[in-house]
Amino acid sequence: MTGHDGGMTGTGLVEDDGGAGAAAAVPTPARPASISDVARAAGVSVPTVSRVLTGAARVSPERRQRVLDAIEALRYRPSATARALVSGRRDQVAVMTSETAVHGYSTTIKGVETAARAAGHPVVISVVESRDPEEIDRAVQVALQLPLAGIVVLKFDAVGVAVLDALPADVPVVAVSGEADGRHPQVVLDEESGAAELVRYLLDLGHRTVHHVAVPPSRAEDGRTTGWRRVLEAAGAEVPPVRLADSFGARSGIAIGRELGADPGVTAVFCGNDEVAMGVIRGLEEAGRRVPEDVSVVGFDDHPLAEVWRPGLTTVHQDFEALGERAFGLLAAQLAGDRRPTLSSALPWLVRRGSAAPPPAAGQSRR
Amino acid sequence: MTGHDGGMTGTGLVEDDGGAGAAAAVPTPARPASISDVARAAGVSVPTVSRVLTGAARVSPERRQRVLDAIEALRYRPSATARALVSGRRDQVAVMTSETAVHGYSTTIKGVETAARAAGHPVVISVVESRDPEEIDRAVQVALQLPLAGIVVLKFDAVGVAVLDALPADVPVVAVSGEADGRHPQVVLDEESGAAELVRYLLDLGHRTVHHVAVPPSRAEDGRTTGWRRVLEAAGAEVPPVRLADSFGARSGIAIGRELGADPGVTAVFCGNDEVAMGVIRGLEEAGRRVPEDVSVVGFDDHPLAEVWRPGLTTVHQDFEALGERAFGLLAAQLAGDRRPTLSSALPWLVRRGSAAPPPAAGQSRR
DNA sequence: ACGCCGCGTGATAGCGATTTCACAGACGCG
DNA sequence: CGCGTCTGTGAAATCGCTATCACGCGGCGT
Numbered sequence: 001m002t003g004h005d006g007g008m009t010g011t012g013l014v015e016d017d018g019g020a021g022a023a024a025a026v027p028t029p030a031r032p033a034s035i036s037d038v039a040r041a042a043g044v045s046v047p048t049v050s051r052v053l054t055g056a057a058r059v060s061p062e063r064r065q066r067v068l069d070a071i072e073a074l075r076y077r078p079s080a081t082a083r084a085l086v087s088g089r090r091d092q093v094a095v096m097t098s099e100t101a102v103h104g105y106s107t108t109i110k111g112v113e114t115a116a117r118a119a120g121h122p123v124v125i126s127v128v129e130s131r132d133p134e135e136i137d138r139a140v141q142v143a144l145q146l147p148l149a150g151i152v153v154l155k156f157d158a159v160g161v162a163v164l165d166a167l168p169a170d171v172p173v174v175a176v177s178g179e180a181d182g183r184h185p186q187v188v189l190d191e192e193s194g195a196a197e198l199v200r201y202l203l204d205l206g207h208r209t210v211h212h213v214a215v216p217p218s219r220a221e222d223g224r225t226t227g228w229r230r231v232l233e234a235a236g237a238e239v240p241p242v243r244l245a246d247s248f249g250a251r252s253g254i255a256i257g258r259e260l261g262a263d264p265g266v267t268a269v270f271c272g273n274d275e276v277a278m279g280v281i282r283g284l285e286e287a288g289r290r291v292p293e294d295v296s297v298v299g300f301d302d303h304p305l306a307e308v309w310r311p312g313l314t315t316v317h318q319d320f321e322a323l324g325e326r327a328f329g330l331l332a333a334q335l336a337g338d339r340r341p342t343l344s345s346a347l348p349w350l351v352r353r354g355s356a357a358p359p360p361a362a363g364q365s366r367r
Numbered sequence: 368m369t370g371h372d373g374g375m376t377g378t379g380l381v382e383d384d385g386g387a388g389a390a391a392a393v394p395t396p397a398r399p400a401s402i403s404d405v406a407r408a409a410g411v412s413v414p415t416v417s418r419v420l421t422g423a424a425r426v427s428p429e430r431r432q433r434v435l436d437a438i439e440a441l442r443y444r445p446s447a448t449a450r451a452l453v454s455g456r457r458d459q460v461a462v463m464t465s466e467t468a469v470h471g472y473s474t475t476i477k478g479v480e481t482a483a484r485a486a487g488h489p490v491v492i493s494v495v496e497s498r499d500p501e502e503i504d505r506a507v508q509v510a511l512q513l514p515l516a517g518i519v520v521l522k523f524d525a526v527g528v529a530v531l532d533a534l535p536a537d538v539p540v541v542a543v544s545g546e547a548d549g550r551h552p553q554v555v556l557d558e559e560s561g562a563a564e565l566v567r568y569l570l571d572l573g574h575r576t577v578h579h580v581a582v583p584p585s586r587a588e589d590g591r592t593t594g595w596r597r598v599l600e601a602a603g604a605e606v607p608p609v610r611l612a613d614s615f616g617a618r619s620g621i622a623i624g625r626e627l628g629a630d631p632g633v634t635a636v637f638c639g640n641d642e643v644a645m646g647v648i649r650g651l652e653e654a655g656r657r658v659p660e661d662v663s664v665v666g667f668d669d670h671p672l673a674e675v676w677r678p679g680l681t682t683v684h685q686d687f688e689a690l691g692e693r694a695f696g697l698l699a700a701q702l703a704g705d706r707r708p709t710l711s712s713a714l715p716w717l718v719r720r721g722s723a724a725p726p727p728a729a730g731q732s733r734r
Numbered sequence: 735a736c737g738c739c740g741c742g743t744g745a746t747a748g749c750g751a752t753t754t755c756a757c758a759g760a761c762g763c764g
Numbered sequence: 765c766g767c768g769t770c771t772g773t774g775a776a777a778t779c780g781c782t783a784t785c786a787c788g789c790g791g792c793g794t
Contacts, residue, residue: 032537034780045744050782060742080512081451082780086749090448092491100480101473110467113494122513124459124491127480145447146489147514170399250675275672282675305642305672308617308649401750412774417752427772449750453779 033074042070053078080147090147093331096126096139098159102248103303104273104320105154108176111324112152119332121149131162140166150331152176152324153184157218172334176327178218180343185330187323187344191300194316194348195227198298199270200235201314201350206358207268207296209237213256213280214244215272224272224300245272250279257283260295267295267359274299274306274315281309281355292357302351312353319346400441409437420445447514457514460698463493463506465526469615470642470670471687472521475543478691479519486699488516498529507533517698519543519691520551524585539701543694545585547710552697554690554711558667561683561715562594565665566637567602568681568717573725574635574663576604580623580647581611582639591639591667612639617646624650627662634662634726641666641673641682648676648722659724669718679720686713 035053039046044063051057052067059067070076084090093116099105113123124146128139140163143151151171154160155178164184167173175186202210212228221229225242232239243260245252253271257280260266269284271277277299281291289295292311299306302317326344333342402420406413411430418424419434426434437443451457460483466472480490491513495506507530510518518538521527522545531551534540542553569577579595588596592609599606610627612619620638624647627633636651638644644666648658656662659678666673669684693711700709 035782036780046780047744047746047782048742051743054782056782058742063742077508077511079452079780081448081457081514082749083782084749085446085448085452085751086780086782088749088782100477101470103468106468106473110494113467113492117494120509122491122493122509124489125480126489127477127484141444142487142489144444147448250672254675275675278672278675282677285677305617305645308621308642308645310649310652310677402752403750413750414752414774415772418773421752423752425772430772446750449779450752451779452781453750453752455752455779 033076035076035078037074038067038070038076041074042066084147089149091121091149092124092147093121093328094124094126094143094146094148094151095154096128096143096151096160096163097154098128098130098157099154099248100125100127103275104156104248104301104318107320108154108324108327111321111326112328113324114321115325115328115332119328121328128159128163131159133162133166136162136166139163144168144171149335150174152327152331155179155218157216161218172331174327174330174334176323178222180345182341182343185334185340185342185344187326187330188346189318189320189323190345190347191223191318192227192230194300194318194350195224195270196231197350198300198314198316199228199231201352202268202270202296202298202356203231203235203237205268205296205356208359209240210268210270211240211260211266212242213253213260213269213271213276214242215248215276216244216246222272224270228270245276245279248273248275250275250282252276253279253281254283254286256280257285258287260284261287261289268356269295269297271297271299273301274303274313277313277315277355278305278309292355294360296356296359298356306351307353309355311355314353314356315351316348317351318348322346400443402443402445405434405437405441405443408441409433451514456516458488458516459491459514460488460695461491461493461510461513461515461518462521463495463510463518463527463530464521465495465497465524466521466615467492467494471523471615471640471668471685474687475521475691475694478688478693479695480691481688482692482695482699486695488695495526495530498526500529500533503529503533506530511535511538516702517541519694519698522546522585524583528585539698541694541697541701543690545589547712549708549710552701552707552709552711554693554697555713556685556687556690557712557714558590558685559594559597561667561685561717562591562637563598564717565667565681565683566595566598568719569635569637569663569665569723570598570602570604572635572663572723575726576607577635577637578607578627578633579609580620580627580636580638580643581609582615582643583611583613589639591637595637612643612646615640615642617642617649619643620646620648621650621653623647624652625654627651628654628656635723636662636664638664638666641668641670641680644680644682644722645672645676659722661727663723663726665723673718674720676722678722681720681723682718683715684718685715689713 035049036046039049049067051059052064095109095112097105116123126139126143128136151173153164154176173184175184177188180186180188199210214225243256253276261284269280271280277297281297284291291297299313299315302315306313306315402416403413406416416434418426419431462476462479464472483490493506493510495503518540520531520542522542540551542551544555547553547555566577581592610623620643628651636647638647644664648664658664666680666682669682673680673682
C-alpha cells in the first residue's frame with residue numbers, strides 16, 4: 001500500500017502472463033484500514049475514534065491528536081457504507097433523467113452536481129430511456145436501493161412525469177421544470193414568459209404572425225407553446241398550426257425548415273429550442289429562403305453555439321445550470337426539515353442576435 | 368402456517384397486505400421493511416430469505432414462494448448498503464471527469480452509463496474542476512468512501528492525468544483517452560490516425576500546408592497535433608506554429624479565426640474540435656474570408672451540429688458513446704478477474720462535408 | 735461533607751444484510 | 765440395518781460504524 005514497492009505492474013510492458021495462474025501470490029491481502037485498526041493504533045476505543053471523526057462529542061486534545069495521527073498513518077478512510085447503514089443517513093443524490101447529452105439536460109445536471117458537491121453529496125445519475133412502465137419501475141427500484149438523501153427528477157419531458165408518478169411518497173424529491181403541480185417541491189424556468197417576450201418581439205418587428213415548431217413536450221402543451229399562443233391571440237394574429245419536432249436534435253428541424261420554406265406566407269418561426277432552430281434555418285436555406293432577410297427564426301435556451309451560429313441566433317436564455325443548483329437547494333431544504341412543497345421560478349431573458357429582423361415587405365399594411 | 372386455512376375468518380389477522388381499510392393499528396412506522404420483517408411474515412428464517420434473494424443456495428419451492436409473496440406484500444427492497452457492507456461487493460461505478468456538459472465528455476459519460484446500467488451498476492459522477500492538488504485529493508477521498516466497484520477516469524485533459532496519479536493502486540480503474548501509458552487498462556480513439564487522414568485529405572485537395580488550432584491537451588502534445596505534424600512533415604510541407612485555444616468552446620475560436628483571417632497565406636485550418644472550428648469559421652468570416660472558397664476549415668469529433676452547420680463541417684467522427692461503453696467493458700473485465708492492463712483502441716473516420724475545398728487559386732505558382 | 739452535574743470514555747447494542755457452521759432428516763449403498 | 769452423504773434450514777457471527785448507556789471523576793452549590 002505504501003506505493004513505490006516495485007510491484008508487479010512496474011514496467012508498462014505487458015508481461016506475457018500466459019497461464020493466468022502463474023502469479024499465484026495473492027497480491028491484495030491489504031484490506032483497507034477500518035475504524036478498529038485506527039482505535040488499536042491510537043490506543044483508544046472505537047467509539048472515541050468515531051467521535052473524533054464525526055465531532056459528535058468532545059474528545060480530549062491529546063487523544064484526538066493520537067487518533068488523527070493514526071488515521072493519517074493508516075491512510076484510514078471511513079466507509080460511507082457502514083456509516084449509512086448504522087446512522088440511517090444517506091447522502092447520495094440521484095438525478096433521474098431521460099437524457100444526459102442534450103444541452104438543457106446536461107447543463108442542469110451539471111448545476112445539480114456542482115451544488116451537491118459543494119454540500120458534500122455524491123451524485124448518481126439514473127437514466128430512464130423510455131416511458132415503458134417496466135423500465136421505469138426497474139430504474140426506480142435500483143435508485144431506491146442506493147443510499148439516497150433524495151432524488152432530483154428532470155421533468156423536461158414525459159419520461160420525467162412518469163418517473164415522478166412511480167416514485168414513492170416517502171423519499172425527498174424535487175421536480176425540475178415541467179408543469180407546476182403542487183405535488184413536489186419544484187424549480188422551473190418561466191418558459192411561458194420567455195416565449196411570450198420572444199413572440200412579442202417578433203410581432204413588434206412587424207411580422208403578422210409567428211409559426212411555431214415545438215419540441216417534445218412534457219405535458220399536453222408546454223409553456224413555450226402556451227406563451228406563443230397567448231401572445232398571438234392577444235394580438236389578434238392568426239395562430240398557425242403547431243409543428244412538432246420529433247426530437248430535441250437539429251436534424252429534426254431540417255425537414256420542417258424545408259416545408260416551411262415552401263410556404264411564402266411564413267416570415268417568422270419560433271422554435272422550441274436552439275438546435276431545432278438551427279436545423280430549421282438549414283432547411284429554410286436549402287429551400288432558398290434567407291435568414292433573416294426572408295424569414296426570421298428564433299430559438300429557445302441560448303445554446304452555447306447560438307451566438308456562434310451565423311446569423312447569431314436570437315433566442316431566450318435559460319439558465320439551466322442555476323436551475324440545477326436551485327433544484328439541489330430545494331432538496332437540501334427538504335432534508336433540513338422544510339416539508340412544504342415550494343415552487344421556485346426564474347425568468348429567462350431575451351437575447352437579440354441576428355436571426356430575427358423585420359419581415360421582407362417591411363412597411364406592409366398591418367391590416 | 369400458510370396452511371391455506373380455507374375458512375378465511377373474515378378480516379382475520381391480515382398482517383398488512385393491502386389493509387387499505389381503516390387499519391387503525393400501527394400507523395406504519397416509516398421505516399421500510401427489512402429482511403427480518405420479510406422472514407417473519409413468511410415464517411422462515413432470515414438466512415432463508417437471503418438465499419431466495421441471492422439464489423446462493425436452494426430453497427424448497429414452497430418456502431421460496433412464501434418468501435416471494437411476503438416480499439411482494441411488504442414491498443420489500445433489499446438495502447444495497449447493508450449488502451455492500453457485509454459482502455464487500457460494491458457495485459457503483461464512478462466517472463471522474465473535469466467536465467460534464469461538453470460534447471465529448473457528456474457523450475462518453477453517456478456511454479459508460481448505458482453499459483453500466485445494462486450490467487446493473489449505478490453510476491456516480493465525480494467532477495474535478497481543476498488540477499489543484501487539494502481539490503483532487505478531496506475528490507478522490509470522497510470517491511473512495513463510496514461503495515465502488517471501480518472508477519472510470521476521463522483523461523481528455525490534464526485534470527484526468529492528475530486524478531489518475533492520485534488514485535490508489537488497489538481500486539479498479541480504467542483510463543479513457545489520453546496518452547497510452549501501460550499503467551491502467553485504457554480505451555482510446557486513435558486520434559493520431561484520424562488527424563493524419565484529415566490533414567492528408569486537405570493536402571490532397573491542393574493546400575500547401577494546414578494551420579492548426581489545438582484544444583487544451585492532456586499531455587505535451589496530443590494525438591491530433593501529432594498526426595497533423597507527422598503528415599505535414601512527411602509531405603515536406605511547412606509546419607506552421609500551433610495555436611492553442613484556451614477552452615473546448617466555440618468562443619475561443621472566434622478571435623483565433625479573425626487573426627487567421629488576417630493572414631492571406633492561410634488556406635486551410637485544422638481545429639482540435641468542432642466547436643472551436645465553428646468559432647474559427649465565424650471569426651474568419653468576420654475577417655472577410657469565405658469558407659470554404661477562401662479557406663477550408665475542418666474540425667474533429669463530429670459534433671451533432673457539425674452536419675447542420677453551414678457549410679457542413681468536414682471532420683473526423685469520434686464515437687464517444689462507444690468509447691464509454693468500451694471503458695465500462697474493460698472495467699467489467701477487471702472485476703471479473705482479468706488483471707492485465709489492456710489497451711483498447713478504435714479508429715475514428717473522416718466525414719467529408721462542405722467546409723473543405725481546394726484552395727482559391729488552385730494552380731497557383733509555388734513561388 | 736454530601737450529592738449532583740457534566741465531562742470524557744469505554745462497553746454494548748444494533749443497522750440489514752450475507753456467511754459460516756452445525757444439525758436434523760432423507761437417501762444411498764453395502 | 766448401519767453408516768456415510770446430501771440437502772435444506774436456522775442460529776450465530778460478521779461487516780464497519782454510530783448511538784446509547786453506564787461509569788469514574790473532578791468541581792461546585794448548599
